[in-house]
Amino acid sequence: MMKLKNKTVLVLLASVLTLGLLFSFSNKDDKLFSIAKNLDIFASLIRELDSYYVDEIDPEKLVTVGIAAMLEELDPYTEFIPEENSDDFRLMTTGEYGGVGALIGNRTGINMILMPYKGFPAQVGGLRIGDEILMVDTVNVREKLTSDISKLLKGPANTPVMVEVKRGDDTLSVNLTRKKIVISNVPYYGKLDEQTGYIKLTDFTTNASADVRKALIDLKSQGITRLVLDVRDNPGGILKEAVEIVNLFIPKGKEVVKTIGKLESVNAVYKTTKTPLDKDIPLVVLINERSASAAEIVAGALQDYDRAVLIGRKTFGKGLVQTSIPLSYNSQVKVTTAKYYIPSGRCIQAIDYSNRDENGNSIAIPDSLRKEFKTKNGRIVLDGAGIEPDTKVELKSYSPIAYSLVARNHVFDFGTEFFRANKEIASPREFEITDKIYDGFIKSLEGKEYDYTTYVEKSIEDLEKYAQKEKYYDEIKVQIEDLKKKVSHSKEQDLVTFKQDIKDALLEEIVSRYYFQEGIIEASLRKDAEVEKSLEVLNDRSRMTKLLIASNRSK
Structure with missing residues (x-):
């Protein structure tokens, strides 16, 4: 028999251990026996491949690929973390x-x-x-x-x-x-007006609640009497930090979230344990389709207690809890161990990973299976598809030319050139893209490629494709060509028509050079539809009260 290489020693050891397990379980119906049997098959396969495969193989790489393929059968959040990726994982959890x-x-x-x-x-x-x-x-x-x-x-x-x-x-x-x-979980906070504070919460790593507490205390010292908490684009993180943030606004002893899983050890009820920082301040929470996990716990719990008005768009719908379990050789696995349920009793998980369609894809929970729950004031809320806002604000769409100019880095490059030529600019709230600056940008585009397809042109392309497929093309060919000529875009005209879109992109890019991440956030607040809606709601106390009462809930 061929002499085995040193790199397979660990695989052989695994094989010996699994054989030991095989002898421990004689009942083939026993799940542990099945696990041990298949581990032995896997170890034997790697050993024989290493011995007999025509080319040299990398057993470690093969095993890693196998692990990844195995975990893909579960959900996107259960993942293997090898030793070399431990620093990145620590950054995600601690910041x-x-x-x-x-x-x-x-x-x-x-x-x-x-x-x-x-x-x-x-x-x-x-x-x-x-x-x-x-x-x-x-x-x-x-x-x-x-x-x-x-x-x-x-x-x-x-x-x-x-x-x-x-x-x-x-x-x-x-x-x-x-x-x-x-890295702070709160990259920016400030005042939207003399009465209204604003806190941008981008993550839930260690100290997230302390970061929010510090910002709120500072804002209150500046005289704010109402607050906008922004968790848009927040992917979530540590569950405990979410509970602590909710505790800033609701009394001690209230349930925030509970976790329920297969093992008794993962079942837990998380309640507020401290006196709130401010249980009465009028509160708006901004959410969107990229608000997930811990961000959804905060928004959902505050909604369930009718403590805040939620403005924006439906959240991502991640109601699964992950636990990090150490493995050998300093590796670890982040595994989904439970689902979480917010105070009304609902779980907002949107995708059912235990069931798949005929193509093997996980399926969304259908509307027919979504259940009704009630908030403290009796408002009806649903499970199974994220957290829905109390007041919806549609996603802003940008013109194709603005997308093209950003994607091709022309906006980025102009920001760099502008910074080199200008030592300073006004504050993020005062700086404007003047027509002179805009004209300079247009001049910088000379000789550069930034072509694009407009939405109407794409629709005509689709029409032409389906007409050819369904044998109608010859009958309507003349009309299609006529349409193409009529809607053929002019880049020069689009630079005028969509001037404001392009100016907005230029504003944030230039501000970033002088005021970094904080400046981008501050500058973006000036024309933020969700922020404008928040101020509108906070300025109308009767409307805010009605939004939190069952019979008058408005979408």
Whole structure:
């Protein structure tokens, strides 16, 4: 028999262990016996492949692929985390890592700085948005993946790292000292007007509730008497932090969420344990289709207690709880162990991963199976499809030309050029894209490609395709060609017609160069439909009261 290579020793060990399990269970109906049997088959398969397959194989890679394929049969949230990814997982759960404090990415094939976080080494050391990353210490990173560059930039706090960047025609070497990077869950808070506070909550990592508490205390010291809490685009995170945030607004001893799973050990009821910071302040919570998990717990619990008016769009619908379980060799698995239920008794999970259609795809819970529940005031709410707002605001659509200009990085590049030419600008709330700036942007587009298909042109293309498929094309060919000519877009005219869309994109891009992430958020609030609706509701106390009463609920 062929001599086995060293890299299969672990596989053999696994095989021996599973054989031990096989001898422990003789009843083939026993699930443990089935698990042990199939583990042994899997270990034997890897061993024989390593011995006999015509080319060299990487057993570790094969096993990882096998694990991923196995977990795909469950849900998207159950995942294997190998040792090399543990730092990224820690960042997701704690918001902490050792590094330089910068978001990097690839734009049109160039690795660059997309956002240095204010006050951290990259920003303090002078790195800017748009800087092309050439070297990290002695490693040329021009052709590397951004994930590999990120790993090179990270490291223990207080260790040095050299970053070489290209800025325009200049090449700069910047010596930085890595620090412990703690990303705040509240990147911005401030006043919308003299009475109204605003808190942007982007995550639920460690200290999320402390971040919100600190912001609210500061805003109250500035005299606010009402609040907008924004959890749009918040993917969720730590359950405990969600409970603590709800506790800022509702009394001690109230149930916020309970988890129910297969094992008794995962069943739990989470209640508020502290005196609230403010149980009476008029409150609006902003939600959208990317508000998920812990964000939905906060919004849903406050809705169930009729403590806040929810404005925006229906949330994502993630009502599943994950638990991290350590495995051997410093790996771990994040596994779905329970579903959570908010105070009214509803679970807002939108996808049933235990049932699949004929194509093997998980299915959404049909409306016919959604159940009715009631809030504290008797308002009817439904389970099975996320949290629905009390007042809906439609998603803003942007013109195709604006999408094209952003996607092709023309807006990004102009922001970089503008920053190099202008030392400072007005505050995010005061800065405007003047016609002079806009004309400069249009001039910068000369010779650049930014073609696109309008919505009407796409509809005509679809009509032509289906006409050809269904043999009607010859009969309506003349009419289709006539339509094409009539709706053929003019890029020059669209630059005028959709000027405001493009100005809005330019505004946020330019502001980001001077005021970073906080500035983008602050600038975007000026023309935010959900924020405008929030102020409208908060300014009309009788309307707000009616929204929270069963017989007068308005969508």
